[in-house]
Structures are given as structure tokens and as C-alpha cells.
Amino acid sequence: MFYPDSFQVSTPTDREIQVTRDFRAPRQLVFDAFTKPELVRRWLLGPPGWSMPVCEIDLRAGGRYRYLWRSDADGTEMGMGGIFREIVRPERLVATEKFDESWYGDEALDTTVFVEQGGITKITITVLYESTEARDTARRSGMEHGMKAGYDRLEELLSSM
């Protein structure tokens, strides 16, 4: 399981969260999977038990995107969306993000970079919040909207940080 092992979540600065992962596929395919609604809604679902009834992507600078997730169990919905600021196919996406339920009010800026080397595409997603409080609150409110992970054991935390 080499490719899942490449998965990393970090907090490079006090206003950012960064996710990286390698995929065994050409960059163009990975880029398509991130930007074509019929593909995005098949994988961007988080833990089992959620579907994505709304997935709209207007892939151009100034274009909007809109995602809505729904829990199979109790119908709980969670939505988010934003505006694309920059699109360099198939290398780079910059877009704002705002969750419907966010009570921190601010938008965050997502930058996704696709780099291919030797048939492996590495993606890096960096979410930049307006403040540390916004970052922590955003993740906290996400947590409270149903995607409960359960408490990790201490060793898992230590190995992941």
C-alpha cells in the first residue's frame, strides 16, 4: 500500500492546512477527477454513508462551484462552495471556499497543485484561512456536522504529527 502511505496532513503555518497524496495516474486524469462533476461526486465523499447530490463546477476564472453532501443515515446536509480565482490546466487550481454552516464568516483560499513525475502525480492542497481562529473553527464545525471520526489513540496521533 505505497500510495496511501504518501498521504500527509499538516499545518505548515498557523493559518494553513495542507494535504498531500501521490496517485498512480497521469496528471491529466487526476486533474479531470478533481474538476469534472460526474467524476468528483464519485470520490469526494469522506467516510462511508454520505452522497453528493449537488456537484456543480464552472471551471473558469470567476466561475462558481457548489458541493452539497447528504448523510444516508439521517439526511443531514453539509454544503460548501466558492469561486475559481485561477485555473492552469492540468497544473494548478486556486479557488475560494466557504461552508454554508460556517460561523466564522470568513472565506478561505484553496490552492491545489498537480505535479507529475515518472507516472506518479503528487497533489498538494493548501487551504489558507484569514486567521488561526478561522482555521481551527472551520475544522471544528466540520467535525460537528456529522463526520465524527471517533477518538484516535495516542499512538496514532503521535505517528501522524
Added chain:
Amino acid sequence: MELVGNASARLDTTFAALSDPTRRAILARLASGEASVSELAAPFRMTQPAISKHLKVLQRAGLISRDRDAQRRPSRLNAAPLAEASQWLATYRQFWETSFQRLDDLLDEMKTKKKQ
């Protein structure tokens, strides 16, 4: 809103305390039971004052508590702030991890289709 601010500041303190490998190793050691400064210093090849400094940071972050009265002043793990920090990152990790595993399958399918 004050509650949110407090919670956020608390997470900052927790993450700052966790940012050091020695402090993480100390916590891992304390997860299996309380220990005195000298017991903690031994495996790390560090002086007791150096360990004491780390313990102070962990104590300020609420990650450990220390017995005031006993002569050994053993340190013990406080699980609550750790669980909060852990859950915060764990939820984020879990969302992406499970999504990316699905994306692996989807990309395999896309590659196969492309070849046909």
C-alpha cells in the same frame, strides 16, 4: 464567540506543545503510566533540568499534571486536550483519506477505459 476563541487558543497551545519530538515521546511514555523526572530523563539521554523544561510546557498546555506533594512529583497524562487536538486533525484526515482511496479506484477505472 468567547467560547470559540478560548477553544481555539487552547488548541494552539496544545499543538505548540506537541510540535517537539521529545515532548511527544514523553507523552507516549506517560501513556503507559506515570513517571518521575529521573525515570523520564533516563531513556532520552537528557539532563533532568532539560526534561523539567519540557514537562513545564506540557503542563502549561494541560497535557500532563504533576503531583505536588509526593517527593518524586510523578507526571501523568491528561487525555482531554490531546483527544480534542487528535479529533480535530483525525476528522480532517479521515475525510481525505477515505476520499482518496475511492479516487485510487476511480483513476484505475479511468486508465483502463483510456486504453480500450
